[in-house]
Amino acid sequence: MESLNIFIRSIFIDNMIFAYFLGMCSYLAVSKTVKTSFGLGIAVIFVLFITVPVNYLLNNYVLKAGALEWLLGKDAASIDLSFLSFILFIAVIAAIVQLVEMVVEKFAPALYNQLGIFLPLIAVNCAIMGASLFMQQRAYENLGQATCFGLGSGIGWLLAIVSIAAIREKLKYSNIPAPLRGIGITFIITGLMAISFMSFLGINL
Amino acid sequence: MSSEKKSIFSAERLQLLLGPLSKNNPVIVQVLGICSALAVTAQLKPAIVMGLSVTVVTAFSNLILSTLRNTIPNRIRIIVQLVVVAALVIVVDQLLKAYAYDVSKQLSVFVGLIITNCIIMGRIEAFALINKPFDSLIDGIANGLGYAMLLVVIAFFRELLGSGTLFGFKVIPQAFYSFGYENNGLMILPPMALIVVGCIIWVHRSKNKDLIEN
Numbered sequence: 275m276e277s278l279n280i281f282i283r284s285i286f287i288d289n290m291i292f293a294y295f296l297g298m299c300s301y302l303a304v305s306k307t308v309k310t311s312f313g314l315g316i317a318v319i320f321v322l323f324i325t326v327p328v329n330y331l332l333n334n335y336v337l338k339a340g341a342l343e344w345l346l347g348k349d350a351a352s353i354d355l356s357f358l359s360f361i362l363f364i365a366v367i368a369a370i371v372q373l374v375e376m377v378v379e380k381f382a383p384a385l386y387n388q389l390g391i392f393l394p395l396i397a398v399n400c401a402i403m404g405a406s407l408f409m410q411q412r413a414y415e416n417l418g419q420a421t422c423f424g425l426g427s428g429i430g431w432l433l434a435i436v437s438i439a440a441i442r443e444k445l446k447y448s449n450i451p452a453p454l455r456g457i458g459i460t461f462i463i464t465g466l467m468a469i470s471f472m473s474f475l476g477i478n479l
Numbered sequence: 480m481s482s483e484k485k486s487i488f489s490a491e492r493l494q495l496l497l498g499p500l501s502k503n504n505p506v507i508v509q510v511l512g513i514c515s516a517l518a519v520t521a522q523l524k525p526a527i528v529m530g531l532s533v534t535v536v537t538a539f540s541n542l543i544l545s546t547l548r549n550t551i552p553n554r555i556r557i558i559v560q561l562v563v564v565a566a567l568v569i570v571v572d573q574l575l576k577a578y579a580y581d582v583s584k585q586l587s588v589f590v591g592l593i594i595t596n597c598i599i600m601g602r603i604e605a606f607a608l609i610n611k612p613f614d615s616l617i618d619g620i621a622n623g624l625g626y627a628m629l630l631v632v633i634a635f636f637r638e639l640l641g642s643g644t645l646f647g648f649k650v651i652p653q654a655f656y657s658f659g660y661e662n663n664g665l666m667i668l669p670p671m672a673l674i675v676v677g678c679i680i681w682v683h684r685s686k687n688k689d690l691i692e693n
Contacts, residue, residue, distance in 0.1 A: 293669055298513035299597040357573060360591050361565040368558050397557060400514040403595040407588035453684035456692030457510055458677050465673030472670065 277422045279478065280414070284426030287475060290401045291434035292468035297401030301435050302460060311439035314396075315432030319425065321374060321396050322405055325367050326424030327417055329406040332362060356410075363406045371397040401431055438464060495617050499625035501687075505598045506629040507680050508690060512598035515589045516630055517672040523646050526634035528582045529589065530627025532575065534620060536567045537599050541619030543567075545607040560603050561594065568593045598626055633675050641666030 290296045297318070305311045335341055339354035346353075375393045379386045396402060405427045414420045441463055450459050505511045512533070519529045543563050544551075551559050572590045575583040583590065593599070602622050607615040638644055643651040643662045651660070665671050684690050 295514045295517040295669065295672070296592070298517070299511060302510055302513065357569060360569050360572070360594055361562065363591075364561050364565050364594055365558075368561055394557065397561070398595050398597065398600050400592050400595045400597075404514075404588060404592055407591045411588055451681070452691050453688075454677070454681050457507075458680040458684065461673050461677035461680065465670045465677065468670035468673060472668070 276415075277419050280419050281422040281426040282477070284423050285430040285433065286471065287477060288427075289430040289434060289471055290404065290427050291431060291464070292471040294404065296404035297399045297431055300395060300399055301431075301438070302457060305435050305439040305442055305460070308436060308439045308443060311435045312432070315428075315435050317393055317396055318399065318401060318431050319428030321367075321371060321402055322424040322428035322431075323421070324374070324424075325370050325402060326405050326409050326427075327421045328366055328370065329363050330409055330414065330417060330420035332366065333359065333410050337362065359407075359410060364403060367402055367406070368397045401427065434467075437467065492614065492617055495614065496621045499618075499621040500628060501625075501683075502690075504625045504629060504683075505601075505622045506626055507676070507683055509598075509601065511601045512596045512626055513676075515592055515596060516626065516633065517669070517676065519586055519589050520630055520634040520637055520672055521641065521667050522585075522638050523631065523634045525582055525585045526630040527627070528575070528579060529586060530623070530630045532571045532590065533593055533596060533598065533626055534623025536564065536571060536593055536596075537602055537623040537626075538616055538619035539567055540564050540599055541602055541607040541615040542612055544603050545610060545612045545615035548608050556608070560600065564599055564603075565594050598622055629679070632679065633672065636675055637666045637672065641671075 287293070291298065291301055300314060304314050333341075335344065337355045337359050339356065340351040341355075342350035342353050371393060375386075378393070405424055409420050409423060412423075414423060438460065442460065445459065445463075454462070499505055503509065506513065506516050515529060515533075520526045540560075540563055544560060547559075568591065571593070572583070575586070575590060602619060606618045610618070635645070639650065640663050643649060666675075
């Protein structure tokens with residue numbers, strides 16, 4: 275039940291884009307058409323679904339204070355490697371993105387052709403790194419909760435980018451003040467969407 | 480590349496330094512590094528600390544990677560860049576924890592997210608890998624300052640209108656409140672950051688007509 279709660283929360287309430295602005299760069303750059311933004315969204319879900327649990331294991335069995343006890347016995351209680359977490363998390367993310375890219379290329383060439391250009395970009399998407407850091411900060415109890423959080427954040431991100439892409443496709447036909455065209459109006463619309471997403475606040479399962 | 484020596488502060492370098500402050504601002508023109516620009520700007524103090532941290536990281540990562548640019552194999556350059564940036568961010572994070580603990584708590588995960596800040600990767604890819612170290616250092620500092628400046632502007636409006644304070648000091652006189660003036664609580668919430676940036680872009684582009692998109 276707690277896992278379901280985390281899942282729903284991470285999609286609607288703690289939405290990566292609307293509540294924390296993570297992954298805004300690709301959100302703004304790639305949201306011109308629904309089709310490509312959907313492809314990027316799927317790739318983000320996929321990578322989050324793998325990296326968050328992997329980084330969870332890394333955090334709990336290597337980095338946290340006293341996490342090395344399973345390996346070194348009681349002496350390890352004083353070892354705290356958490357200052358290394360940034361560099362290890364980003365290394366895991368970059369490696370997994372590379373791996374995912376190779377696996378997809380080998381087994382699903384059609385999907386690879388669609389995602390091709392986006393996959394390498396995902397390594398530097400703030401949403402991926404942000405999810406791992408939030409996972410560490412919020413100290414989820416078990417692997418299941420961390421996985422649900424990763425999956426939910428990805429779905430929330432997909433939801434956000436597909437909806438802004440759909441709006442931007444229609445915006446082409448509207449008469450916007452010249453200096454606001456393009457990026458300016460996208461910011462303001464995202465702001466309004468974020469306000470509407472705030473109505474989910476306080477939902478608890 | 481020309482072999483003739485440029486003076487340390489030639490006109491070209493001055494342009495390199497001043498461009499990112501307005502005409503080529505990383506946040507509102509190149510649209511990079513939005514994530515953290517919005518999340519840390521509810522108050523001025525964390526915004527300034529964040530801006531300075533990013534300036535330090537961009538400057539040094541540009542310098543280091545520009546020095547190494549001829550030895551990094553092209554295929555693995557992203558990973559090399561990430562490792563250098565991550566190491567620098569760890570240093571910044573530890574310094575903040577040691578000397579500005581409360582601000583570092585306020586910034587929480589956003590210090591770590593400097594690693595994936597698009598400004599840093601963007602400047603390395605677009606500038607440091609094809610230019611000499613000293614120019615890259617200037618470019619890094621200038622882009623960091625452009626980012627910091629925008630953060631300060633956003634944070635100024637959000638803190639002033641949202642909580643009636645600047646740096647935590649009350650600036651709106653009590654007389655206003657007794658007259659019926661209210662702080663706009665919405666300004667502190669995340670959505671208004673986006674709308675404030677949208678308005679800044681509006682003003683900036685109506686001053687610089689050549690930036691307008693079709």
